[in-house]
Amino acid sequence: MKKSQFITLFIMLIVASVLICIGCFLQSPGSSSNSKPGETQKPVDIKTMKPYETVTPGEETPTPTGEETPTPDGTPTAEPTETPADPTPTPSQWPRIEFPVIKNVDFMNYGTTFDHFSTKWETGKDNQNRAVIYSRVKEIIKNIDYVFYTIGEDESWDHYMTFILHYDYGYTDKLLDLLKRYDIKAVFFVTKDYIKNYPDKVTRMKNEGHIIGNRGIIGDDNIKQLTAETFAEGLLAVEQEYQKLFGATERMYLFRTDYFNERLLKVAEAMGYTVVFRTYTYQSDASAYKDKSAEDLAIWFDARAGYNGTVSEFMADEKCYKALEIFISNSIDQGIKFKLVERRH
Numbered sequence: 254m255k256k257s258q259f260i261t262l263f264i265m266l267i268v269a270s271v272l273i274c275i276g277c278f279l280q281s282p283g284s285s286s287n288s289k290p291g292e293t294q295k296p297v298d299i300k301t302m303k304p305y306e307t308v309t310p311g312e313e314t315p316t317p318t319g320e321e322t323p324t325p326d327g328t329p330t331a332e333p334t335e336t337p338a339d340p341t342p343t344p345s346q347w348p349r350i351e352f353p354v355i356k357n358v359d360f361m362n363y364g365t366t367f368d369h370f371s372t373k374w375e376t377g378k379d380n381q382n383r384a385v386i387y388s389r390v391k392e393i394i395k396n397i398d399y400v401f402y403t404i405g406e407d408e409s410w411d412h413y414m415t416f417i418l419h420y421d422y423g424y425t426d427k428l429l430d431l432l433k434r435y436d437i438k439a440v441f442f443v444t445k446d447y448i449k450n451y452p453d454k455v456t457r458m459k460n461e462g463h464i465i466g467n468r469g470i471i472g473d474d475n476i477k478q479l480t481a482e483t484f485a486e487g488l489l490a491v492e493q494e495y496q497k498l499f500g501a502t503e504r505m506y507l508f509r510t511d512y513f514n515e516r517l518l519k520v521a522e523a524m525g526y527t528v529v530f531r532t533y534t535y536q537s538d539a540s541a542y543k544d545k546s547a548e549d550l551a552i553w554f555d556a557r558a559g560y561n562g563t564v565s566e567f568m569a570d571e572k573c574y575k576a577l578e579i580f581i582s583n584s585i586d587q588g589i590k591f592k593l594v595e596r597r598h
Contacts, residue, residue: 349501355485364515384532399528402562415440422570438593442466442509448494466507473512531566533558547575554580
């Protein structure tokens, strides 16, 4: 074979090899010899080695309707699923109700002398004992929007029942059953932790017509360290936990504290609260009656809290509950009417 013929044969072999390679490429999954003119081919999905859907220019990709849509190879796609929205409000949503912005500088002119709320006994209408606020406390609260019931001019004998709930002693549901039996509505002053730990109990209280009041930050030492701003933050923290249960359009309107000064009470008032003071508190007698009978404690309730205009403060522990069973029944027999504390504004 001549040299020129050998070269020609070699070139032909190379050309044939190139044509074979081009033909293999045209038959690859990413390319189709049956494509219509004008069609745009999407690249191959590297993970599945299947072609993406063919889209013709000028045509819109249909919006999913929730039905299964077949893929190019005939297998149905999974039905689109939506992740349900979290019903719990995020902090950025709190509160939808407009609370005023509290700044320390706005409350600098109010008194900072702390005191505990306390009362003394006086003989009132028909020689009936009643609680009267001490003069030193009156001086602090004289310009505050507060509730403190005393003997009125009418003939009714009214009792306003409230409870403080920092913890649960296992008798809250029984207490609610007792109040429901006699159709008594009360105010339950709670903390943030109580709402967080016992949401079912707080929900039941509200559903049965009771009022949930704000306890704010508790503890004399804690309260003594509060500024106007940090005191307001404590009230809002309870409100935010409350809104998790009942929605960001709900709020609390009644507030109770034991240790206070004029400045903190003015903050509460500015935030829309009516301060509710009590004329009797079971907590002051709890230790003394720890080892005594429920009957003895019920008699004491009648002496200390069984008068017209009482704003009582009870707890939901075993001894208090058993004494209340007796006290409420006896009070109704005596004509006492149990009423719900009303907001002043």
